[in-house]
Amino acid sequence: MQAPQRTHPWTHCWAIALLCALVCLPVLTSNAQAQSAATWPIPGKTIRIVLPFPAGGAGTDMMARLIGKKLSDDVGVPVVVDNKPGASTIIGAQEVAKAAPDGHTLFYTVVITHTQNPHLFAKLPYDPFKDFTPLSQVARSATVLIAGKNAPFDDLKGMIAHAKANPGKLNIASFSAGSTAHINAEMLRIASGVNIAHIPYKGVADAQRALLAGEVQLYFDGTATAVTAIKAGTAKGIAAATDKRISVLPELPTITEQGVAGIDIVGWQGFFGPGGMDPAVTQKISAAIAKIVKSDEITNLIKTQGNEPTGTTADAFQTIVKTDFERWGNVIRRTGIKLE
Secondary structure, eight states, rough: OOOOOOOOOOHHHHHHHHHHHHHHHHHHHHHOOOOOHHTTSTOOOEEEEESSSTTTTTHHHHHHHHHHHHHHHHHOOOOOEEEEOOTOOOOOHHHHTOOOSSSEEEEEEEEEEEEEHHHHHHHOOOOOOTTEEEEEEEEEOEEEEEEEEESSSHHHHHHHHHHHHHHOOEEEEESTTTTTHHHHHHHHHHTTOOEEEEEEOSSSHHHHHHHHSSSSSEEEEEHHHHHHHHHHHHHHEEESSSSSTTTTTSSOBTTTTTTSSSSOOEEEEEEEEETOHHHHHHHHHHHHHHHHSSSSHHHHHHHHHHEEEEEOOOHHHHHHHHHHHHHHHHHHHHTTTOOO
């Protein structure tokens, strides 16, 4: 009879150790997630991203939601996007300005809120500096002058010639009075010396629809939607309102290249918190957002929208806001635009 095999005592030890590891794994994972969540100012409390644009209305909505999802995954805290559109981003800005500065209310907006509105409105229900804490610039963005696909011109020189030959016949849309699209339209009118009537609409979607329907002939569109329209053949690219050509439209010359100077201030998108945030919390949130922006997925998305990813520090973003506040102030004073 064959003798029974004896199991080495170390085998029992390894088996027990392996069983313990498998049993404890969910606990370890859970603890790691709990530690991650605890790194946010108030563990477990939902983070709200206020967006001053309609849901699905622009590339900013897509970006806010994607960054919000990644932020939730990274820190283990629920994140919701709260759309508060209207009044040149003022409604959303007010919502954030009065929120608790605890790091759980964030504001994802564009250049207009802090650098243009203060020069356009005699009275604002918020202070662009005291009521907000800059966290991180996400991307440098811009506008592109596009025309309807049936427009009788293909570039800026042709547009100017057509406008001079047909005075009062060209209209240009914007998604709201006082928006970057409106300011650029007024700058174009002044710099080119042609008569172009400004037609404001209620939101990006309405302005785009008006151009495609032929109600207006021109529109300074955001890069993400302009690139889509141009590549789909539903609109013509006339010029980029940028300081250099856009990477996804390398064949499209800038307005300056086509002989009209001064319409090349690049805009941006970025995150703010309410004013008075604790510096340590500010730095923590800024670093978390910058890390997400510099991930391959977000970087590639920003580039495909025709924008330039940045992911700055809070201090760097604060400097950008102050500089652009002065630059846009000079431009707006030249146009003479005033809003009630």
